[in-house]
Amino acid sequence: MQGVNQTIMHKMHNPEKSHSSVSKVECYVCGKGLEDGRCITAKTLPNGTVLFCDVHYSLQ
Numbered sequence: 825m826q827g828v829n830q831t832i833m834h835k836m837h838n839p840e841k842s843h844s845s846v847s848k849v850e851c852y853v854c855g856k857g858l859e860d861g862r863c864i865t866a867k868t869l870p871n872g873t874v875l876f877c878d879v880h881y882s883l884q
Contacts, residue, residue: 851877 849864850857852874858864862877 849875851875851880853877853880 848857851862851864854877856862856877862879864875864877865881866873866875867881868874
């Protein structure tokens, strides 16, 4: 098509150089998570990032 510019961007993933980890998503206070129907939100505190459910995040 004349007059149309297209750009394709692709992020390459190299599993040998990947340093990721997986953790269970659950509230720091009550231990409930997505499987319990809770919404989980991360909050950065001075000692690191903590996950809270919708009930306990509003209390922080």
